[in-house]
Amino acid sequence: MTQPRKAVALISGGLDSMLAARVIQNQGIHVEGLNFYTGFCVEGHTHAIRAKDQRAQKRNNALWAAKQLGIKLHIIDVVEPYKDVLLNPKHGYGANMNPCLDCKGLMVGQAMAWMQENEFDFIITGEVIGQRPMSQGREKMPVVSRESGAGELLLRPLCAQLLPPTLPEKNGWVDRDKLLAFNGRSRKPQIALAAEFGFDDYAQPAGGCCFLTDERYSAKLKDLWQGRGKRDYELDDIMLLKVGRHIRPRPHFKLIIGREEGENNFLEGYRRQFTHLRPISHEGPLVLVDGETTPEELHLAAQVTARFSQGRDASEVTIAIHERQGNSYQLSVTPLEANSIPADWYI
Amino acid sequence: MTTHEKLDVRGQLCPIPVIRTQNKVKTLASGDTLEIICTDPGALNDIPAWCEVHGHRLIDAKQAHNEIVITIEVVR
Numbered sequence: 001m002t003q004p005r006k007a008v009a010l011i012s013g014g015l016d017s018m019l020a021a022r023v024i025q026n027q028g029i030h031v032e033g034l035n036f037y038t039g040f041c042v043e044g045h046t047h048a049i050r051a052k053d054q055r056a057q058k059r060n061n062a063l064w065a066a067k068q069l070g071i072k073l074h075i076i077d078v079v080e081p082y083k084d085v086l087l088n089p090k091h092g093y094g095a096n097m098n099p100c101l102d103c104k105g106l107m108v109g110q111a112m113a114w115m116q117e118n119e120f121d122f123i124i125t126g127e128v129i130g131q132r133p134m135s136q137g138r139e140k141m142p143v144v145s146r147e148s149g150a151g152e153l154l155l156r157p158l159c160a161q162l163l164p165p166t167l168p169e170k171n172g173w174v175d176r177d178k179l180l181a182f183n184g185r186s187r188k189p190q191i192a193l194a195a196e197f198g199f200d201d202y203a204q205p206a207g208g209c210c211f212l213t214d215e216r217y218s219a220k221l222k223d224l225w226q227g228r229g230k231r232d233y234e235l236d237d238i239m240l241l242k243v244g245r246h247i248r249p250r251p252h253f254k255l256i257i258g259r260e261e262g263e264n265n266f267l268e269g270y271r272r273q274f275t276h277l278r279p280i281s282h283e284g285p286l287v288l289v290d291g292e293t294t295p296e297e298l299h300l301a302a303q304v305t306a307r308f309s310q311g312r313d314a315s316e317v318t319i320a321i322h323e324r325q326g327n328s329y330q331l332s333v334t335p336l337e338a339n340s341i342p343a344d345w346y347i
Numbered sequence: 348m349t350t351h352e353k354l355d356v357r358g359q360l361c362p363i364p365v366i367r368t369q370n371k372v373k374t375l376a377s378g379d380t381l382e383i384i385c386t387d388p389g390a391l392n393d394i395p396a397w398c399e400v401h402g403h404r405l406i407d408a409k410q411a412h413n414e415i416v417i418t419i420e421v422v423r
Contacts, residue, residue, distance in 0.1 A: 035362075037362050037363070037366060041362070059392050059396070060361060060362060060365070063393055063396040063400065065399045066396075067396060067400055070400075072400050072401055073400050074368060074369065075362050075365055075366050076366075077363075077366050233404075239360070264412070269358045293411060343357065
């Protein structure tokens with residue numbers, strides 16, 4: 001008896017990738033999933049930080065999708081290779097800092113390497129022609145196939161009938177007639193197919209599953225690069241962009257201010273890496289200082305910290321300051337008044 | 348002979364605890380157990396879900412204060 005063919009599916013956790021995987025499973029193909037962690041994934045992190053978000057459901061949608069499909073899911077850390085995609089996108093950015101087409105190329109390329117290492121036969125994605133303007137236009141489909149190195153081993157089951165036959169189709173591993181011809185932005189065909197497959201609970205991410213599609217997050221990222229005078233980042237940098245209130249009083253430093261207990265707890269983990277401030281005479285936030293400051297600027301940072309403490313209306317608030325170099329001391333300051341914080345300090 | 352190993356992923360947010368668990372399990376044999384210590388409440392859902400799709404056995408998952416300890420048995 002011959003072994004069934006094996007396909008590796010890119011599983012985002014959204015409906016389309018689930019449907020694509022099930023379409024191929026229904027042809028007797030063994031499917032396993034890959035999910036990529038870039039550091040910018042909306043999945044995960046932030047919901048674990050803020051207390052109000054901890055009350056929300058905390059499932060990982062890709063794992064949830066894999067459970068529904070009954071397939072293994074391998075989560076791949078692509079934080080390092082993703083840097084080049086974000087910093088030097090060959091095909092540019094979308095509406096914000098989202099380099100979707102290059103990102104897709106990276107992921108399919110990684111899937112190709114995984115496929116070869118694990119002796120799978122081809123790759124599937126949930127892409128639909130015209131579903132997303134930047135990365136899923138008809139003319140973009142061959143770009144991803146070519147630049148990822150997957151070529152004819154990349155099959156898009158949901159729109160395959162609108163594309164030239166791939167190797168799995170030419171070789172008879174899958175029946176092209178049982179693939180689909182979805183096209184455009186309408187979700188109705190997917191919703192109908194989900195009902196046919198019995199999928200009644202699936203993620204519907206608005207605007208995608210990546211922080212880089214978010215306007216405010218993108219602004220913070222650009223500010224980070226501008227403040228440091230170079231376009232680069234570490235994982236900690238991009239994690240911190242998701243947390244707290246970011247205020248830049250001067251071009252060379254900014255303050256990251258915890259908005260509630262969960263964020264303060266998260267920021268605690270970064271105390272050794274940053275000069276940090278915390279009110280001790282009143283309840284208040286933990287504040288990290290990102291950048292180098294003069295004593296006068298640290299005094300200003302203390303006044304801002306006091307502003308966001310319970311002592312905002314007090315005549316004086318005592319702030320404990322712990323410098324990154326190891327010095328610790330206290331300052332008693334008058335909290336800044338609300339109208340003393342210009343709107344353009346807020347990032 | 349089986350081994351019992353520990354993985355400390357405190358302060359890491361999902362999916363990193365899952366990725367670290369996945370990578371650690373690759374180095375273990377069937378019957379070995381792994382104790383994962385973490386702080387992200389998301390791990391209480393994600394690590395059991397990851398075990399389920401890979402066929403590993405969840406032995407225990409408990410949360411005390413801000414720390415979560417999840418113990419799994421590797422099944423090949």
